[in-house]
Amino acid sequence: MIVLTGGAGFIGSCFLWKLNEEGVSDIIVVDHLDDTDKWKNLNGKKFRDYIQKEDFLCQIKNNRIKKPKHVVHIGACSSTTLADADYFIKNNYEYSKTLAKWAFRKKAPFMYASSAAAYGDGEMGYSDSNENTRRLRPLNMYGFSKQLFDMWVLRNGFEKKVTGLKFFNVFGPNEYHKGDMMSVVCKKYKEVASGKITLFKSYRDEYADGEQKRDFVYIKDVVNIMYDLFRSPSTTGIFNLGTGAARSWNDLVRAMFRAAGNNANIDYVDMPESLKMKYQYFTRADMTKLAATGCNVACRTLEDAVADYITYLKKHAYL
Secondary structure, three states: OEEEEOOOOHHHHHHHHHHHHOOOOOEEEEEOOOOOOHHHHHOOOOOOEEEEHHHHHHHHHOOOOOOOOEEEEOOOOOOOOOOOHHHHHHHHHHHHHHHHHHHHHOOOOEEEEEEHHHHOOOOOOOOOOHHHHOOOOOOOHHHHHHHHHHHHHHHOOHHHOEEEEEEOEEEOOOOHHHHHHOOHHHHHHHHHHHOOEEEEOOOOOOOOOOOOEEOEEEHHHHHHHHHHHHOOOOOOEEEEEOOOOOEEHHHHHHHHHHHHOOOOOEEEEOOOHHHHOOOOOEOOOOOHHHHOOOOOOOOOOHHHHHHHHHHHHHHOOOO
C-alpha cells in the first residue's frame, strides 16, 4: 500500500496517473478537497481509498493505518502570495515532520516535495548540495516553509532516509484548479488564442522586459523522473527537479503563439508592488547531483512541451 498526499492536486494527481499507468493502484490518496474543482483530478484514477488530510493525521497518530510500502508526500499549500505564516508552518512544516517521522517508524521510503522557491533571488546559485541548501534565503513564506523542512531533514541527518525534490516551474495538465498559481500556459492561453498576451515588465537593468528566465519543466517529464526514483528508494537526498535550462517568459509565450498558430503579440504591464521584492528573475536547476545517481533526467524541449500541453487543453475544452 502506498500513501500519496496531495493526490488530488496538480503534481500529486499526475503522479497518481503515472502509478496507474505502471499497474499500481493499491494507493491511499490524502488531500483536502475544498471548494475548488480539483476533485475532478481523481476522476478515472484507481486507488484504494481517499482520506481528508486532517483525518489522516489523526489516523496515523492513533496507529490506524497499516505499514505502507512507500510514502509520497506532495501535499502542501503552494501559494507564493499567501501571507498567513501560521498556516504555512502548520500545513507545510509541522504536517511534513509528523508524516516523515511516521514513515521512519514504519521503515517506509519517504519521498517529498520541496521547491525551487527556497533559492530566493538565486544569490547562492542553484546547486542542491547540502552545503548550499543550508545557505539559502527564500523570498516568500512558501519558500521559507519548504526550506524549514529541508533544514530539519539535514539538521537531523535524515537525508539518508528521504528523497526530497526541489520542483522548479512545473506546468501541464491538472493544474486548472490552482487559480493565480496556474502556469502562464494554462492561465493565458485564451489571450494567445485572441492574439495578444500580457507579461510583467522587468525592473532590473540586466533583464529586458519578458527576458526574466525560469526553468520550466513539463509535468509529464516530472512524473517520469519521480517514478524512476520511486522504483529506487535507496536513492536518497535532496535533489533539484527541473530541465537544467533557463528560458525566458518571451520564449514561453512565443512557443504558445506558435502552437496556437498565431503571430506573437506581447504587451508588458506593471508588476504589482506586492511582488516586486519577492520576484525571482532567474532560476535554473543544477541537475548534476540527480544525474549522478543514474536517474533518467531527460526532458523534452520547452517548445515540444508547450505544444503538447496546448493540444491537451484544446482537447479537454479548458479554453
